[in-house]
Amino acid sequence: MPSPSPAPPPVLPISEHEDEIVAAVDANPVVVVIGETGSGKSTQLSQILHRRGYTRRGAIAVTQPRRVAAVSVSRRVAQELGVPLGDEVGYAIRFEDRTSERTCIKYLTDGILLRESLSNPELKQYSVIILDEAHERSLNTDILLGLMKRLIKDRASDLKVLITSATLDGLKVSKFFSGCPVLNIPGTLFPVEKFYSTDRPTNYIESSLRTAIDIHAKEPPGDVLIFMTGKDDIDKMVSKLEERIRNLEEGSCIDALVLPLHGSLPPELQVRVFAPAPPNCRRFIVATNVAETSLTVDGVVFVIDCGYVKQRQYNPSSGMYSLDVVQISRVQADQRAGRAGRTRPGKCYRLYPISIYQNEFLEATVPEIQRSSLAGSVLYLKSLNLPDINILKFDFLDPPSRESLEDALRQLYLIDAIDENGQITDVGRVMAGICYKFL
Numbered sequence: 143m144p145s146p147s148p149a150p151p152p153v154l155p156i157s158e159h160e161d162e163i164v165a166a167v168d169a170n171p172v173v174v175v176i177g178e179t180g181s182g183k184s185t186q187l188s189q190i191l192h193r194r195g196y197t198r199r200g201a202i203a204v205t206q207p208r209r210v211a212a213v214s215v216s217r218r219v220a221q222e223l224g225v226p227l228g229d230e231v232g233y234a235i236r237f238e239d240r241t242s243e244r245t246c247i248k249y250l251t252d253g254i255l256l257r258e259s260l261s262n263p264e265l266k267q268y269s270v271i272i273l274d275e276a277h278e279r280s281l282n283t284d285i286l287l288g289l290m291k292r293l294i295k296d297r298a299s300d301l302k303v304l305i306t307s308a309t310l311d312g313l314k315v316s317k318f319f320s321g322c323p324v325l326n327i328p329g330t331l332f333p334v335e336k337f338y339s340t341d342r343p344t345n346y347i348e349s350s351l352r353t354a355i356d357i358h359a360k361e362p363p364g365d366v367l368i369f370m371t372g373k374d375d376i377d378k379m380v381s382k383l384e385e386r387i388r389n390l391e392e393g394s395c396i397d398a399l400v401l402p403l404h405g406s407l408p409p410e411l412q413v414r415v416f417a418p419a420p421p422n423c424r425r426f427i428v429a430t431n432v433a434e435t436s437l438t439v440d441g442v443v444f445v446i447d448c449g450y451v452k453q454r455q456y457n458p459s460s461g462m463y464s465l466d467v468v469q470i471s472r473v474q475a476d477q478r479a480g481r482a483g484r485t486r487p488g489k490c491y492r493l494y495p496i497s498i499y500q501n502e503f504l505e506a507t508v509p510e511i512q513r514s515s516l517a518g519s520v521l522y523l524k525s526l527n528l529p530d531i532n533i534l535k536f537d538f539l540d541p542p543s544r545e546s547l548e549d550a551l552r553q554l555y556l557i558d559a560i561d562e563n564g565q566i567t568d569v570g571r572v573m574a575g576i577c578y579k580f581l
């Protein structure tokens with residue numbers, strides 16, 4: 143089968159800093175790369191290092207906190223290099239491994255990299271590990287940050303680690319990695335104009351609907367990405383939006399197609415959003431925060447951001463999780479806005495006043511590690527058999543509370559996963575394998 147014809151290489155802000163990036167990577171085991179949304183971190187860094195010979199000794203792994211991002215970014219990189227997906231460029235996500243022995247650029251979820259390190263703690267198959275979207279502060283990425291810190295001591299001569307983020311506090315990460323260099327890549331590709339509401343709406347679904355219909359009626363062609371908090375809101379939004387579009391006067395607007403996008407959608411339905419829009423048709427993509435980072439949906443010009451997200455919160459005193467709708471952080475708001483302006487100028491409608499963005503939103507999302515049960519992660523760390531590891535003193539970028547670490551140890555002891563000395567049991571090892579099989 144002939145290879146797909148290569149897309150013209152984009153001149154992205156990051157491409158203009160290729161020499162500087164390569165010089166920093168040549169000279170240091172760890173480099174932090176901070177770049178604005180759409181500057182090219184996810185798609186270009188791996189290609190730059192591949193071009194400069196870093197795949198001669200091993201593959202480049204690029205982690206993503208979300209499956210849909212691992213698939214879509216690897217697809218884009220394969221397209222840019224003009225190779226079939228699964229050959230030199232591939233991806234590995236839960237239940238799906240699209241790589242071969244020839245794969246030298248591999249996109250994978252952070253959970254899959256953790257699973258790989260269970261059977262191969264030194265991750266010798268990789269010459270470069272890029273932890274992408276570190277600002278998301280997923281639990282798995284935070285554990286990987288700690289593991290990378292150990293790993294580069296053992297593999298200082300043959301492993302490079304890059305940590306990339308749109309907004310992560312570079313100095314803090316640099317300090318964590320003993321003062322490693324931080325490269326700030328300025329510049330975005332296209333401008334995104336931001337509009338704020340004067341008040342917080344009482345009903346964000348209704349307000350998003352009104353804004354979407356307004357765009358459809360008044361704005362030139364361009365797809366609309368609408369952020370909702372979860373599947374239930376998305377289902378409601380999709381059916382109401384379809385109904386309102388049906389009720390518009392015939393011929394008053396171009397055609398419309400409404401597509402949901404969330405983590406529990408089967409992959410074949412998720413990828414529908416990456417297919418080109420039918421001619422003369424505006425697509426409305428109604429998504430959770432799976433669309434917040436790394437994704438480029440070609441055609442998206444307008445973003446509607448309700449300012450909320452559904453977040454799991456663990457309470458170690460009760461041992462219970464709650465699922466709460468909470469305000470997003472400024473980092474998340476900027477990531478959401480950054481989904482527009484990637485292939486052309488865009489507009490972002492924030493359904494909250496600028497004062498809320500500036501004064502009420504937290505600067506960054508609370509790291510998942512500080513709001514999760516750590517039983518699975520502690521079990522994982524124990525199963526690695528790392529020498530001299532003390533879980534209560536494991537080197538985390540933002541350490542979880544002692545209470546949640548002790549809670550995790552207690553829970554693991556109660557289910558016989560560790561013994562009274564804190565050593566992992568045979569049962570614990572089986573459990574760790576099962577946990578990470580499903581990541």
Ligand SMILES: Nc1ncnc2c1ncn2[C@@H]1O[C@H](COP(=O)(O)OP(=O)(O)OP(=O)(O)O)[C@@H](O)[C@H]1O
Pocket residue numbers: 152154177178179180181182183184185186218307308331435436437438439440480483484485
């Ligand atoms: N599937 C795609 N279709 C069209 N253009 C794309 C696609 N994927 C990437 N691009 C182009 O490449 C640019 C860089 O994308 P990339 O994902 O590498 O940026 P990034 O810096 O990682 O952004 P973010 O931090 O927002 O994830 C986009 O702004 C867009 O112009």
